[in-house]
Amino acid sequence: MVKEVGRKLIAQNKKARHDYSIEDVYECGIVLNGTEVKSLRAGRASLIDGYATVENGELWLAGVHIPEYTQGTWTNHEPRRKRKLLVHLQELKKLHLKVKEGGITLIPLQLYFKDGKAKIEIAVARGKKAHDKRADLIERQSNREIDREVSRRRTGKDQ
Numbered sequence: 001m002v003k004e005v006g007r008k009l010i011a012q013n014k015k016a017r018h019d020y021s022i023e024d025v026y027e028c029g030i031v032l033n034g035t036e037v038k039s040l041r042a043g044r045a046s047l048i049d050g051y052a053t054v055e056n057g058e059l060w061l062a063g064v065h066i067p068e069y070t071q072g073t074w075t076n077h078e079p080r081r082k083r084k085l086l087v088h089l090q091e092l093k094k095l096h097l098k099v100k101e102g103g104i105t106l107i108p109l110q111l112y113f114k115d116g117k118a119k120i121e122i123a124v125a126r127g128k129k130a131h132d133k134r135a136d137l138i139e140r141q142s143n144r145e146i147d148r149e150v151s152r153r154r155t156g157k158d159q
Contacts, residue, residue, distance in 0.1 A: 004116035011045040012110045018133065020107060020125035026095070029086035030061065030111075030118050035069040035076050040118060042069075045111050052085060052106035052122050054096045059085040061120065064108060085120065098124050 016022075032040070039045070050064035061083045068076045087095070098104050109121040128136075 008113045010111045011047050013047040022123045024124040026122045030120050031084040036066050039069045047108045050108040
């Protein structure tokens, strides 16, 4: 059997960077059932309502939707069940301390296969207010305009 090499993106939470300011990102392994893996290999998953919690010294992922495998039988999995995440003990302690301080949420950013193993990126994030979102949008637009002007002057079209 040929071993997979590289990274294959399955799902990503694009809205997370808009709604939250990301402070830190961790890569975690994820404990899955057989039909969940088959469904992920078909490229089906949604991270939109997902979040992670620290419970009883373990990291758990909740709210992530992995649909049932179409060719599965009675052994199919529950689509929105809680899934255990695998992190090093030191990382788990850091995450637990950050979440305890308040105002911090653990949200999934990306779900992917890395060298044949399912991995998920968990971000330590702080929610943005509406005015923060507007400020980010204005900054992004001004940077885009500056880049356009610089490239136009570089090519000589402005003369």
